Amino acid sequence: MISTGTDSADAVVIGAGHNGLVAANLLADAGWDVVVLEATAMPGGAVQSAEVTAPGYLSDLYSSFYPLGYASPVLAGLDLPRYGLAWTHAPDVLAHLLPDGRAAVINRDLDRTAASLETFAPGDGDRWRHAYADWAQVSGPMLDAITTPFPPVRGGLGLLRQLRVGGALRLARRLVLPVRKLGAELFTGEGGPVLLAGCALHTDLSPEEAGSGVYGWLLAMLGQQVGWPVPVGGAQRITDALVARLTERGGRISYRATVDRVLTARGRAMGVRTVGGATWRARRAVLADVPAPALYLDLVGAALLPPRLVEDLAHFRWDGSTLKVDWALSAPVPWTNPAVADAGTVHLGADLDGLTTYSAELARGEIPATPFLLVGQMSTADPTHSPAGTESLWAYTHLPFRRHWRAEDIARQVDRMEDVLEAAAPGFRSRIVGRHVAGPAELEQGDPSLVGGALGGGTAAAYQQLFLRPIPGLGRADTPIDRLYLASASAHPGGGVHGAPGANAARAALARDRAVTGGLYAGVIDAAHRTLYRDDR
Template sequence: MKVTVDAIVVGAGHNGLVAANLLADAGWSVVVVEATPRPGGAVRSGFITAPGYLSDLFSSFYPLGIASPVLRDLDLGLDWRHAPDVFTHLLPDGRAATVNRDISVTMASMEQFAPGDGERWRSAYEEWRGISGPLVEAVLRPFPPVRAGAALLGRLKVPGAVRMARRLVLSVRQLGSELFRGEGATLALAGCALHTDLSPEEAGGGVYGWLLAMLGQEVGWPVPAGGAQRITDALVDRLTARGGEIIYDAPVERVLIARGRAMGVRTAGGQDLRARRAVLADVPAPALYLDLVGERWLPPRMVDDLTHFRWDGATVKIDWAVRGKIPWRNPAAAGAGTVHLGADLNGLTRYSAELATDTVPDKPFLLFGQMTTADPRHSPPGTESAWAYTHLPHREHWAAGEIEEHVARMEAVVEEHAPGFGGLVAGRNVFSPAGLERENPSLVGGSLGGGTSAAFQQLFLRPVPGLGRADTPVDRLFLAGSSAHPGGGVHGAPGANAARAALARDRRIAGSVYRAVISAAHRGVLG
């Protein structure tokens, strides 16, 4: 079967689907080629633990999703649901720091750790509210963010912009110590920062913690009613309604290139699909450049830079079907959609240091999700569909026994904070790093973010120095996955940036042709 369309999108993850939708909106014919039997990448749901218990298989809570101008402009019609509390950080001594969309509830929680920290939290939030709109736009739009950057500068003025530049490079420990006096508020930021692979001591970690915590205060960490799959389903339905097509079970083995231009793709089954205008790839940068393109078409220096590309940490994720509500020792955790557990601030630093030194942590820090608490459709009344994940060092191989031992460590941490939890478990599913990659080939070695969040691999340094935009060294080929700026998270920005770059390139070429024709006509060459 011969297929020729305006654009081919490699990968039906949410970024690929966003890109395909934007191109279809522009009137392009689009085919998405997906390696697996189903769309969504890391935005999917399924019944994997016990009958009647719905699990969000990979990603779940979506502060960046609800705040994203990209997803908002697509008008997906999602019904967002919120847990009573946004998140809670449980300390080893049993205390809890809780963020709630009601600022007074958050303030009361932070005040328990140090007098005045409630007002300090309010002050930090008011500062955030003053710039959140243009800041989120600047983060999620193509680099450099000229319009959003100008709007942000207009809000901050020059002295404020200088202070903001300093904040961007602070560690989360340093930022917390400057904003607050007690450990609770700092831990709220630090736990959020550890949703990435950054330690409490690492430059740039502060801004991640601040961003996620303040988004939680402003818009919450919601879930779509009916699960993460609703995001994917909405994107697929929107695309097909505009004439887009998705081909499943068709791994791409090569981008077809002629005279330095991307001309289409070849699948592992030997089918060639031709693209008249562009090829967009929602795959990790090393896979695109080294496997699908090949060194022949790349600058030598870029090939060398790719050898230094750093993945974020590996991940182990457990999903549970629980025959009741989680028996938290501290009831403050009962209403939280997400619970951070297993460490105080120094414990987070030790945990991160162990990962950095290729050591498996004895007491892992866990991100724990209570999905039914956020959306009752996830399990029967009075029960809980829960998950937890933690990070491991990034390695090529993990033995099954090593993963089993670490799962036991993870469940011991939960049991410590919720005695009797294990006796309520009716079903369980474990995704090892290799299991995550089998389900979604873009989660290489269990890496969730498409590459480290460290400052040396961000902005114009992502995925390698000089490639801060979706454009690649191959004409008409664009990087649309989370290895591109602005990185991981379910917000659609890499896909949208790639689609805009493809459309802009096409307009430039069309304009050049038009000017050439007019010039020739004026010279009397035509007619």
């Protein structure tokens, strides 16, 4: 029971990550009274910045470059520039440095990208142009489909009108191709395929896995279309804008308020309880920007859920753990190949076969002997990140998923990461004036949603996407508990700073509230979940 005198709001949002803040903003736009309960001392989740390496050097603590955020219809609809958000670009979007010293480069100027790929094989420049033309034809409906609830009816119809049946079927095939196969079909030389594959490895998928091609294609083509921009002044500016917008509309955020229970009655979410016993009554909805296992098993409890759902959650797969290192450098990275110097993001440490080897080691639960690095040259992208003539640099690499790591294993992998950088930029180590290491435990401590250092809220594998995310039958924000909605990256469409899971949860809550009667709406949802999770063993 919720005690007399409990604080209340129309909606209680659990978690002030960017998805929770997006959801809260959209509900506040609809006139709802909204409170956000955040477990830590800061808003933003994995969208934060701070000086952690040396005075005057700003680091983005988790996420950094934002092609999906920049292109997202969800974030665009919030008009965040009005609240101080401004974007900037590195001279080059992305460079993939091969072990033999060659580099494939994406620049927002299509001619410059094509010229880079032409050095790998005659005709690959035109092949890139053709691949980009394919993307440009579908980018609008694709982004609409990605950022709306499943099934993406409007975006899907837009794609069908654009491509007709034959083109839509060819696109569907492309969406399930492994990135190695896609690269081989699109290009003759090594440059194009390795750009696509490096982008695909921003997820936990290998170059051989079904569906990895679409991630590589999406990120690479967005890089060509809009770049991979960063907020002027750091990732924190996205969070600051979302918070400012919410508070202007009367929304409230309570910090160090760790929710330990969703309170229910007769199958309906009634509010939440926080550690220490405080309760919040939700007059209309509870939205949870937390990982799916945490919501269902910890905050709701298995006893209140269909047994089949609980069984399916046992098979929920996290994406890999992550190790991130930030450095303060006294001067720019001394790359042997100057073509890499102007790229905001650098992929480093492997060719296509090396990426396959690296992914295989992760799949076997091994720590890769030669880590593949995703590197961010932040001062190159935004000079406000460090003093003039210096560089604020970060790199991260994937690890096998584990909840617990030995300090010596993390330290050894940091040495290997610096070895990879030193080999590509002799003298790199001599320019280090500060270092900050965030292993899986530190990432989770800073943002409890990054369980085991997993960045994506669950694997990007095809068997845990669309109507299978987070588990079969829960492909939308609705849950088996009426008025409770999943608003995190564990929900469709998954990880990335685009705000779609939060927006989808807000839309679902608003739709439920607009229903003719709550009983009718709840009855439909209950019937659907009984069908999906009936005990038919």
